[in-house]
Amino acid sequence: MGAFRYTSRSFVRELAMILAAMLFSLPFYFLIAISLKSDRQLTREPLKPPLADPNWGNYADAWSNGGTTGGMGRAFFNTVIITVGSVVCLVLVSSMTAYVIARRTSKLSNGLYVLFVIGFIMPATLGLVPVYVVMRSAGLLATYHGIIILHTAGILPFAVFLYVGFIRALPTEYEEAAQVDGAGMLRTFFRVVIPLLRPITTTVAMLSGLIVWNDFFIALIFMSGSSIGTLPVALNSFVNENYTQWNLVFAGATIAILPVLGVFVVAQRQFVRGLAGGIRG
Amino acid sequence: MGTIGIRGLGKVYPGGTRALRDLDLEIADGEFMVFVGPSGCGKTTALRMIAGLETIEEGEISIGGTVVNRVEPRKRDVAMVFQNYALYPHMSVYDNIAFPLQCEGRRKQEIKERVEEAARLLGLDELLKRKPRALSGGQRQRVAMGRAIVRKPQAFLLDEPLSNLDAKLRMQMRAELSTVQRTLGVTTVYVTHDQVEAMTMGTRIAVMRDGLLQQEGTPELVYGRPSNMFVATFIGSPGMNLLSCPLVADGPDDLRCVVGEERIPAPREMHRALERFAGSEVVVGVRPEKLTDAPRAAAGDAAGRLRGEVTVVEMLGHERLVQVELPGRPVAADPGAADKVTVYARFSPASPVKPLETVAIPVNPADLHFFDPETGEAIR
Incomplete structure (x- = not known):
């Protein structure tokens, strides 16, 4: 029939949404466009898309030369280890902690929950100096496990807060069924509860992964002078006091955001469901 | 085991x-x-x-x-x-x-x-x-x-x-x-x-x-x-009909429940247990399937009758579920409440009964249950 599918209202609404989407896409356009320009193109026509002669070499340069030691390739590897390690530890510790807090109705568990909420509210930078001193005396500075512990502990209150909210809304029947079926506490947790927590686990993993992946400050302070540089620190090394290679910075930034983008695209639905809460059974 | x-x-x-x-x-x-x-x-x-x-x-x-x-x-x-x-x-x-x-x-x-x-x-x-x-x-x-x-x-x-x-x-x-x-x-x-x-x-x-x-x-x-x-x-759907009514002794060995104008005899084997309630109120119960449109003779020689006005008739296919308003007192009713109690009866699907009609339903004394109005316990 070919009828116009919009009403005047829906047309205006959709147009506004397209414009907003374009506005949000603009930084990505500059990111990609500049990352593909040569130094000359960058100075002569910084905003024009480099369609005719994209300079893919910037990516190779950024990958091998960024950072103080080992280039961005090494930094990428470090960031993956630290992010995966932190996320795995965080998910395990926070889900177990939250499970006990949510399911036990004692005063102790309520008190613990309040402690975690306080930890969630307090700015992490307040404890920076004492944490640094403790980590130094424990020999945890500039080590993978040191930074993983630090990130896990830092994000734990936030993750516990999210998990507790989700678990409290979860019917206890599944766990009770598992108990009557003969499962012990650990089997109940790992075989029944953890799979039920998948939506919120995706949310926690993605949010915390993003925090750790993008972290610049903690990596800079607690890993300075070591070979374990992370992507944001490596990116920072392109920025020089006298001269900044913006095309390499942008190529490096593109490399840094691609994995995050990929994970979000794959796990988008779970992520949203985790925030919305609920189990389909 | x-x-x-x-x-x-x-x-x-x-x-x-x-x-x-x-x-x-x-x-x-x-x-x-x-x-x-x-x-x-x-x-x-x-x-x-x-x-x-x-x-x-x-x-x-x-x-x-x-x-x-x-x-x-x-x-x-x-x-x-x-x-x-x-x-x-x-x-x-x-x-x-x-x-x-x-x-x-x-x-x-x-x-x-x-x-x-x-x-x-x-x-x-x-x-x-x-x-x-x-x-x-x-x-x-x-x-x-x-x-x-x-x-x-x-x-x-x-x-x-x-x-x-x-x-x-x-x-x-x-x-x-x-x-x-x-x-x-x-x-x-x-x-x-x-x-x-x-x-x-x-x-x-x-x-x-x-x-x-x-x-x-x-x-x-x-x-x-x-x-x-x-x-x-x-237990039962509908449950047992209950009505509060005076129990009177019409003569030696003759206890009767008064429901409006009707005086329904209490079963002889219950007299001993019911004696202490004579002259006062007692709760009488009867299952809906015991209140039917069958001829009075089917309910036995000693049958009494519950006479009241039909308020609702529900056709269920295999029977008609009839609500009848009797001149009696509902159980645990306020003292000022109207002296009307609704009971359920099960009539045959062929019954021509209609709302607002007056019916007289035969009731066999053996089908009656008696309860203490104070405690709610069955009188036996």
Whole structure:
């Protein structure tokens, strides 16, 4: 029939949404466009898309030369280890902690929950100096496990807060069924509860992964002078006091955001469901 | 032996709500016991205490002769079906049924054989690979039952397992559950608020209210000889008609209940028990199926009559359910309330009865039940 599918209202609404989407896409356009320009193109026509002669070499340069030691390739590897390690530890510790807090109705568990909420509210930078001193005396500075512990502990209150909210809304029947079926506490947790927590686990993993992946400050302070540089620190090394290679910075930034983008695209639905809460059974 | 002993069982929840009071019951091996009562009567609490999902602070529960007060649920050797089935949503039907056996550490081959056996019994063979969300309500119910029977436990505990099904499926599943239970011969405790389920499925019924056991016995006993007014009105659909009326002595050995103009004789064998109520009020009960449009002669020589005005006639196909307003007092009515009481009667579908007509329904004295208006207990 070919009828116009919009009403005047829906047309205006959709147009506004397209414009907003374009506005949000603009930084990505500059990111990609500049990352593909040569130094000359960058100075002569910084905003024009480099369609005719994209300079893919910037990516190779950024990958091998960024950072103080080992280039961005090494930094990428470090960031993956630290992010995966932190996320795995965080998910395990926070889900177990939250499970006990949510399911036990004692005063102790309520008190613990309040402690975690306080930890969630307090700015992490307040404890920076004492944490640094403790980590130094424990020999945890500039080590993978040191930074993983630090990130896990830092994000734990936030993750516990999210998990507790989700678990409290979860019917206890599944766990009770598992108990009557003969499962012990650990089997109940790992075989029944953890799979039920998948939506919120995706949310926690993605949010915390993003925090750790993008972290610049903690990596800079607690890993300075070591070979374990992370992507944001490596990116920072392109920025020089006298001269900044913006095309390499942008190529490096593109490399840094691609994995995050990929994970979000794959796990988008779970992520949203985790925030919305609920189990389909 | 799957006997279950409940002695002096009580439960007070944090906050002071008393859910159960002094429950005593012995459930024999292989018996199908139904706990029935309205919401909040304590039936589910009692079941959960048997399962070990609620702590026991008052009384004692034994399963198979062993006191299990301090025994964890997983070690009680009972299987439970929950109201919402509680099927693990991330597991396939096979894994759901296999889960209890995996917990017992059985070998893979044995698990496979037993799951398939249970699936065959319940007609789930074709569904083993599906996830619970891809099943209908009836299929989910069967999977939940499969998870329970695969372990061959000492007892099944079923918590309103049919309440989420539509009426037709519920009737079908009622029969299937009864058949499975009879086939396996496993002691079963079944909780429901539906008196039809209780009557049709149970070999014995325990009627509960406000945490107290009101009466226990076979369905025939509970229906035919209710121990108090609550049981009389709760069991049966519609429940027993109750009306408060004066009991008068019309002569030696002649006690009669006065309902409007009518004086209905009390059965001779009840005279001794009723004597102390002569001259005062008594609650009279009569089942709707005893009030019919059959000729008076069918109700016996001594029959009295209940005369009143028809208010509603519902055609149910096999009968007409007739509401009749009588000149009597409803039970526990305010002193100032109108002296009208509505009773249900079951007329034949061919009956020409219409609303606003006056009918005189014959009533056989032997069909009357009498209750103490003060305590609500049956007078015997």
